[in-house]
Amino acid sequence: MGVRFPSMLKDAALTAFVAAALGIFIVGFRTVDVGSRTGLSFDYQFADLAVAIVTIFVGRLGLSLTAAGLRWPVVALGVAMIGVGASQLKLPSGFLHWFVALGGVMLVIRGIWPWARGTMTAAAGTPTGLALGQAGTKWFGWLLLVAAVLLPFTPAADQKTMDLAVLILTYVMLGWGLNIVVGLAGLLDLGYVAFYAVGAYSYALLSTQHGLGFWTVLPLAGMMAALFGIVLGFPVLRLRGDYLAIVTLGFGEIIRLVLLNWVDFTNGPAGIGSIPGPTLFGAVFSETPPAGKQTVSEMLGITFDGNHRLIFLYYIILMLALITNLFTQRMRRLPVGRAWEALREDETACRALGINPTNTKLTAFAIGAMFAGFAGSFFAAKQRFISPESFAFIESAIILAIVVLGGMGSQIGVVLAAVLLIGLPEWFRDLGNYRMLAFGLAMVLIMVFRPRGLIADRQPSVRLHPAGSGGGP
Amino acid sequence: MSEPLIEIEHLTMRFGGLLAVDDVSFAARSREITAIIGPNGAGKTTVFNCITGFYKPTIGRLTLSGGEREYLLERMLGHEIGQRAKVARTFQNIRLFSGMTVLENLLVAQHNKLMRASGWSVYGLLGLRRFARAEEAAIGLARAWLERIDLLGDADRPAGELPYGAQRRLEIARAMCTEPRLLCLDEPAAGLNPRESAELNQLLVSIRDVDGTGVLLIEHDMSVVMNISNHIVVLDYGRKIAEGAPAEIQSNPAVIRAYLGTDEEGLDG
Numbered sequence: 001m002g003v004r005f006p007s008m009l010k011d012a013a014l015t016a017f018v019a020a021a022l023g024i025f026i027v028g029f030r031t032v033d034v035g036s037r038t039g040l041s042f043d044y045q046f047a048d049l050a051v052a053i054v055t056i057f058v059g060r061l062g063l064s065l066t067a068a069g070l071r072w073p074v075v076a077l078g079v080a081m082i083g084v085g086a087s088q089l090k091l092p093s094g095f096l097h098w099f100v101a102l103g104g105v106m107l108v109i110r111g112i113w114p115w116a117r118g119t120m121t122a123a124a125g126t127p128t129g130l131a132l133g134q135a136g137t138k139w140f141g142w143l144l145l146v147a148a149v150l151l152p153f154t155p156a157a158d159q160k161t162m163d164l165a166v167l168i169l170t171y172v173m174l175g176w177g178l179n180i181v182v183g184l185a186g187l188l189d190l191g192y193v194a195f196y197a198v199g200a201y202s203y204a205l206l207s208t209q210h211g212l213g214f215w216t217v218l219p220l221a222g223m224m225a226a227l228f229g230i231v232l233g234f235p236v237l238r239l240r241g242d243y244l245a246i247v248t249l250g251f252g253e254i255i256r257l258v259l260l261n262w263v264d265f266t267n268g269p270a271g272i273g274s275i276p277g278p279t280l281f282g283a284v285f286s287e288t289p290p291a292g293k294q295t296v297s298e299m300l301g302i303t304f305d306g307n308h309r310l311i312f313l314y315y316i317i318l319m320l321a322l323i324t325n326l327f328t329q330r331m332r333r334l335p336v337g338r339a340w341e342a343l344r345e346d347e348t349a350c351r352a353l354g355i356n357p358t359n360t361k362l363t364a365f366a367i368g369a370m371f372a373g374f375a376g377s378f379f380a381a382k383q384r385f386i387s388p389e390s391f392a393f394i395e396s397a398i399i400l401a402i403v404v405l406g407g408m409g410s411q412i413g414v415v416l417a418a419v420l421l422i423g424l425p426e427w428f429r430d431l432g433n434y435r436m437l438a439f440g441l442a443m444v445l446i447m448v449f450r451p452r453g454l455i456a457d458r459q460p461s462v463r464l465h466p467a468g469s470g471g472g473p
Numbered sequence: 474m475s476e477p478l479i480e481i482e483h484l485t486m487r488f489g490g491l492l493a494v495d496d497v498s499f500a501a502r503s504r505e506i507t508a509i510i511g512p513n514g515a516g517k518t519t520v521f522n523c524i525t526g527f528y529k530p531t532i533g534r535l536t537l538s539g540g541e542r543e544y545l546l547e548r549m550l551g552h553e554i555g556q557r558a559k560v561a562r563t564f565q566n567i568r569l570f571s572g573m574t575v576l577e578n579l580l581v582a583q584h585n586k587l588m589r590a591s592g593w594s595v596y597g598l599l600g601l602r603r604f605a606r607a608e609e610a611a612i613g614l615a616r617a618w619l620e621r622i623d624l625l626g627d628a629d630r631p632a633g634e635l636p637y638g639a640q641r642r643l644e645i646a647r648a649m650c651t652e653p654r655l656l657c658l659d660e661p662a663a664g665l666n667p668r669e670s671a672e673l674n675q676l677l678v679s680i681r682d683v684d685g686t687g688v689l690l691i692e693h694d695m696s697v698v699m700n701i702s703n704h705i706v707v708l709d710y711g712r713k714i715a716e717g718a719p720a721e722i723q724s725n726p727a728v729i730r731a732y733l734g735t736d737e738e739g740l741d742g
Binding site: 351 | 527552553554555556557559561562569570571572576577580581584587588591594598612615619628629651
């Protein structure tokens with residue numbers, strides 16, 4: 001195939017022109033507030049615009065070259081762009097560094113994609129590839145677990161990292177809980193955060209008003225949330241699909257509004273403060289012990305360190321998340337778990353087989369709610385302050401996004417998606433306002449390249465023939 | 474003649490102004506295949522949907538005699554008909570759990586039995602031996618059915634990947650795994666080639682003779698209907714126009730008229 005450079009250049013120039021026409025008003029001018037007297041004025045950002053247009057020109061040229069099958073020039077172009085992005089070169093804004101570098105990354109990926117995919121498919125076909133793939137899926141989870149257990153002992157475990165790790169694990173747990181409802185039972189629940197709120201307020205109120213400890217309230221909070229799940233689910237679960245989504249969305253908002261407006265009970269928008277943290281065998285994590293209590297550093301005879309509390313919280317949430325995971329894995333292999341999945345596939349067929357759809361869905365809903373309740377009471381104990389603001393719809397949306405992007409029903413997928421969706425925006429804080437753009441870009445990329453989620457393979461809950469024997473003709 | 478397994482009396486189903494089934498009465502017996510035939514839109518599937526609880530009949534009584542007691546199907550909830558009265562069905566357009574494996578499909582069919590054995594999941598979560606035994610037995614039953622429908626090698630494949638004919642057989646096996654008294658099959662031979670059709674005949678005959686299940690069959694393929702049914706009910710425009718043994722039906726003038734049109738219509742058309 002002949003490579004027609006003039007037409008490629010023309011095409012890239014046209015793209016750059018379109019970008020310029022669109023960008024001149026959006027990027028080229030910026031209104032600035034110059035004080036109350038003179039009002040608004042313009043600031044010109046033509047240098048920014050120029051860099052962006054050049055990037056787009058080069059990027060389009062790269063795409064044309066990819067289409068013409070010129071792999072290595074494209075990769076070289078991409079690497080050059082990454083180099084420019086990462087260099088100390090004085091570009092007009094920090095964001096442009098990222099923009100250029102990300103463009104380069106995309107070009108490199110596009111350049112090697114057909115080759116990488118071809119090699120990977122070929123490698124997956126060979127016996128070694130098959131064995132490696134199976135070992136990979138089998139051991140990857142364990143590897144992650146070992147890494148998670150050892151994390152606090154690594155030098156990377158400063159306060160910022162541990163904070164982020166606790167946050168990610170909270171979402172992993174919520175994702176695993178919602179995975180039962182959405183991934184296994186196929187019930188689209190847009191109000192999952194309501195049960196998280198029920199758990200959080202259960203602990204906050206019982207501890208501050210009645211002096212109950214974290215470990216006493218934890219199961220109570222789970223039961224409370226499960227009860228709410230049953231009460232809500234009973235009338236609602238005969239709805240299907242979109243209708244269920246709308247009703248659960250409404251329920252989530254109702255819970256938040258009740259928490260906001262029932263001031264006598266919940267202290268309204270001011271929230272509940274000074275919630276006690278979790279204790280270790282009755283000892284508290286603080287520098288000076290409160291009356292009649294012992295601090296952990298006294299009990300263990302170590303010097304006080306603010307990080308200990310964080311590490312303790314980290315292990316609690318790790319344990320809670322693992323319990324959620326083990327429970328779900330176990331349930332999947334039981335008749336009820338298989339009935340959940342069957343309901344997701346075809347409710348009519350389930351009814352014809354004598355499965356009670358309402359009860360089966362209700363168990364999924366209640367169990368999912370219970371884990372949200374556990375996570376909620378952990379959240380309250382960690383934050384020591386909660387208000388209705390923490391339980392807005394966006395939380396439900398993020399948890400749902402984690403489940404969907406991870407691959408419905410996949411446990412490891414949830415972990416990866418939580419790291420991506422919670423971790424990335426935190427790591428990209430340098431990007432300022434553009435971090436949500438990066439977040440959106442990541443989501444779009446996942447949806448384009450993995451439309452069924454990061455990990456879409458379903459492992460059978462039971463096998464007649466041992467795995468890897470081919471499974472018939 | 475044995476007692477009827479299911480007795481349908483004065484079944485009427487009205488959708489707004491449309492009378493889909495009009496005062497139909499017939500009976501089906503255990504160890505017999507009863508076929509319901511009729512032109513398109515005659516109300517055959519509506520009768521099935523009434524029997525299996527997907528519709529509540531406007532008028533009529535559906536009595537299923539199950540051993541000691543009788544079940545009035547029109548009063549039961551949809552899933553109870555499968556669970557208690559033990560009526561199983563297949564669908565005109567195949568409804569397998571296509572993302573789940575063949576074996577899992579057959580285990581889901583044994584849900585109620587396994588739920589009891591797993592102590593509503595408690596014994597199962599604790600990993601008690603009694604649940605493990607029940608599950609082994611359930612897998613044994615599934616394996617026996619997979620051998621009968623010749624899908625043993627495909628047990629761990631997703632059901633949706635199977636060829637069409639195999640999906641049809643699997644759906645019948647799945648219904649049989651509920652250990653039903655009455656099996657309702659909605660056009661099981663649709664889309665099958667002649668060889669598969671013949672295999673289906675054998676399977677249905679063995680279900681009738683070996684398992685002793687009563688079979689109620691909607692079918693357009695006359696090679697299936699006339700070869701294996703013991704009793705045929707003919708519907709047209711929601712009404713029963715004939716009933717009897719295959720030989721009687723083949724020579725019944727009302728049936729011939731319903732299928733081929735009257736002489737005058739034939740000339741006009």
